[in-house]
Amino acid sequence: MAAIRNVAVAGASGNLGSHVLKALLQANFNVTVLTRSQKPGSYDAKITVAEVDFTSTNSLTSALQNQDAVVSTVGIAGLEGQKILIDAAIAAGVQRFIPSDFGVCTTSPKVLGFPFYSTLATVRQYLADKAATSTLSYTVVAPGSFLEYLLMAPSVVDFKNHSVALIDDGNNRFSTTTLANVGTAIAGIFNNPEKTRNRVVYVSEAILTQRQVLDIAKEIKSKITWTISNIKSSDVLREGLDAVASGDNSLQAVGKILLGTAFGGEEYGSAYDSNDNILVGIEAISQQKLKDLIAERFN
Structure with a gap:
């Protein structure tokens, strides 16, 4: 070629x-x-x-x-x-x-x-x-997931209101870049x-979970009290599918479909344990850089 x-x-x-x-x-x-x-x-x-x-x-x-x-x-x-x-x-x-x-x-x-x-x-x-x-x-x-979008999404961790709805207890793994x-x-x-x-x-710059992001946030701002709730990825997905089926094609409805699948963990293969990082020149993100990006969400 x-x-x-x-x-x-x-x-x-x-x-x-x-x-x-x-x-x-x-x-x-x-x-x-x-x-x-x-x-x-x-x-x-x-x-x-x-x-x-x-x-x-x-x-x-x-x-x-x-x-x-x-x-x-x-x-x-x-x-x-x-x-x-x-x-x-x-x-x-x-x-x-x-x-x-x-x-x-x-x-x-x-x-x-x-x-x-x-x-x-x-x-x-x-x-x-x-x-x-x-x-x-x-x-x-x-x-x-695009890492910048991930950290800006209140549905992942709501940094402004100090709350998080943990999807499947927040332990599902997903790749991000x-x-x-x-x-x-x-x-x-x-x-x-x-x-x-x-x-x-x-390509996978990091494999994270919601809990990991939340834990780093807690480390950065240890005095903040977080409001934590729990939801199921299958319920989020169903809400999105039902909304679209009823004629609601809004970004909110489609967003629930994306959230319910992307954060569905192993069910949808969201974490790339095998990847092509070396081939295309991508290095894993450092813990410090990840921490810095999360710290910016408090500013």
Whole structure:
């Protein structure tokens, strides 16, 4: 497989996309940002910016000429539309496609029929089918929970109100990775195209539990009295599924589905005891850095 040097990024202005963009530039890839409308000064001068119509295969194919790879970091609204981007990548002769499928247990067979997860599964299958009949290959990145989001979520630990609802007693394990290191992992994938071809790459900067996060918080602020309750992951999941079934497609309803599965522990394979950290250049987070990040939540 030829070396990957030219990379196009869709969704580069988003929270994850901006970190991916930075990591690719630091790794000396030639980066093109795909955007609906170019705003002067939005990107570094060494970045090529291509205005595209994400609903047009022709527009995207034109923009992807001479690109070796595509990274999609689009949000929920753009997930289904990735099929058009995949078709354009094939038409343009792109070698590698990374879909927007960054999560804790998105590839678990047990979640494939759930709302949100089913959309990801459909896109993954579409990508795999196309890869089987073309020169395009793919990599799905499984980084666990984004560590920054994890520490900001009151449903995990509510630092503001000093309360926590422990899911399954707070002992279920889950992998987590910082946004910056998701970007680093993607650069590592492109530097190892054969070893990451047509498979899921697992990245795990740390394996944590709710109780571990709470214990560190207690260590940092020992005088705080915490309000602790207990809930079951199966109940949280059921609440989300029932809400969506009744027509509630809000982020709150979908969020319960994600919470009930991502924090379901071994049931959904949320902790990556076996991972690809070494291959893509990721080191485990130090205890001190983790403690520092948790301490910031009190500020």
